[in-house]
Structure formats: structure tokens, C-alpha cells
Amino acid sequence: xxxxxxxxxxxxSCSTGLNIKLWxxxxxxxxLNNASINSNNNIPEPIKGPEIAFSMKGHIKSLKxxxxxxxxxxxxxxxxxxxxxxxxxxxxxxxTFDGVCASSANSICEIDNNRIIVxxxxxxxxxxxxxxIVENELNAHEVWINCLCITSDGLLFSGDSExxxxxxxxxxxxxxxxxxxxxxxxxxxxxxxxxxxxxxLLNS
Numbered sequence: 001x002x003x004x005x006x007x008x009x010x011x012x013s014c015s016t017g018l019n020i021k022l023w024x025x026x027x028x029x030x031x032l033n034n035a036s037i038n039s040n041n042n043i044p045e046p047i048k049g050p051e052i053a054f055s056m057k058g059h060i061k062s063l064k065x066x067x068x069x070x071x072x073x074x075x076x077x078x079x080x081x082x083x084x085x086x087x088x089x090x091x092x093x094x095x096t097f098d099g100v101c102a103s104s105a106n107s108i109c110e111i112d113n114n115r116i117i118v119x120x121x122x123x124x125x126x127x128x129x130x131x132x133i134v135e136n137e138l139n140a141h142e143v144w145i146n147c148l149c150i151t152s153d154g155l156l157f158s159g160d161s162e163x164x165x166x167x168x169x170x171x172x173x174x175x176x177x178x179x180x181x182x183x184x185x186x187x188x189x190x191x192x193x194x195x196x197x198x199x200x201l202l203n204s
Contacts, residue, residue, distance in 0.1 A: 004072040004088060010053070012074060012088075014063035020076055020086070022054040058084045058093045067108035067116070069129075075116065077105035083118070085129070097132045101125060107148045109156075111170070117156060119145035124158060126170065140166055140176050149189035149197060157197060159186025165199065 001007040001022070009026040031047050059078035067075045073094075074086040081104060083097040101120035109117050111126070115135065118125045124138040124145060144161040151157075155177075156168040163182035169175050188200035 001068060001088060003068050003070060007088060012066055014066050014076065016062045018057050018059055018063065020056040020063065020066065021052050023050055024053040025050055054091050056086060056091055064104045064106055065108060069110050071113060075108055077108060079104045095132070100127065106144060106146055109148045109150050111150065117148055117150065119148050119158060136174050138168055138174050146185065146187055147189045149191060151191065152194065157189050159189050159199065161185045
């Protein structure tokens with residue numbers, strides 16, 4: 001949550017439960033420094049980690065993903081087919097987008113302060129977060145879209161559970177400009193540098 005200075009040592013997490021958990025890691029380094037060392041093999045003994053600082057609940061079905069926008073707003077998606085927008089400072093949900101897709105959103109990324117991209121079952125939706133409307137839909141995947149990654153020049157990579165990697169031009173009407181089949185499901189995509197990405201596959 002380092003997009004909000006006061007929470008630069010905090011993280012937010014979700015699992016298959018209903019609660020978003022906020023963790024204060026400011027004392028974690030001290031915990032690690034004070035951890036006892038096993039003299040036999042020089043391996044640190046297990047330590048008790050930080051306690052949950054806050055827990056926020058708003059969804060009624062399993063959480064799927066979290067994304068923090070540049071303005072600090074936290075977005076959550078769940079199997080209840082809703083997107084919820086959270087004020088981390090106040091620990092409250094400030095708005096809800098209901099029924100954005102026919103299934104849960106597994107991935108979210110941000111175009112700018114006004115628009116986000118949401119990957120659903122077989123469709124990518126570009127959403128205006130101010131008035132909560134879908135501005136555009138990108139259709140080429142036929143299965144779960146697991147991950148999204150946007151480049152600094154506005155190109156979008158998407159990966160799905162059948163190993164299909166697609167590169168999109170999202171300005172204007174939006175169009176597919178490249179597609180490639182990997183050997184297994186794509187689980188993550190991240191930028192390595194300006195001209196390279198890292199693709200994490202199910203088995204490699």
C-alpha cells in the first residue's frame with residue numbers, strides 16, 4: 001500500500017475468504033533481526049509474524065484479486081461479480097460496481113486515474129471508474145483470463161488458463177495485434193524493462 005505514504009510499510013491481502021486483511025510490516029525487520037539462530041545449521045528459527053492490523057469485509061463470496069490505484073484507492077473483486085472500491089485510510093467501501101461481468105474478475109490494472117482494465121472469464125473490460133460504465137470490451141480469449149499487464153506506452157498484455165498470450169492496442173476501439181500460445185497456463189505477467197516482459201507459467 002505504498003501509494004499512500006502513511007501506509008508505505010503496509011500490505012493488503014485476500015484469500016478465498018470474504019475479508020481483505022491489512023498488515024502493518026513496520027516491525028517486521030526488527031522481528032527478523034531479533035530472531036534466534038539455530039547454532040547447529042545456522043538457520044533462523046521460525047518467528048511469529050505481524051498481527052492483522054485491520055480487516056475489511058464487503059463481499060458475500062470468495063475474493064479473487066486486489067489492485068491499488070495510483071491515487072491510493074484499493075479495488076477488490078470477488079465471486080459475487082462485484083468490484084468494490086475502498087478508502088484505505090477510512091477502511092470503508094466508497095462505491096460498488098455490481099454485475100460488471102458474468103463471472104468474477106481475476107485481474108485488474110489501471111490505464112489512468114479515470115479508467116481501469118478488468119479481466120473476466122473470456123472478456124476484458126475497460127471501465128470508467130468515475131461513472132462506473134464499461135467503455136469498451138476486448139474479445140479474443142475463450143477461457144479464464146488470469147493476468148493483465150499494461151506498458152508505459154499503453155499496450156496491454158493478457159494471459160489465460162490455456163496459455164494464450166495476447167498483445168492489445170487499447171487506444172481507440174481496441175484491437176489484438178499479436179498472439180502466442182505458451183506450453184501451459186499463464187499465471188502472471190510483469191514488466192521487466194521497457195522492451196521486455198516476464199511471463200510466469202503454471203509449470204515454469
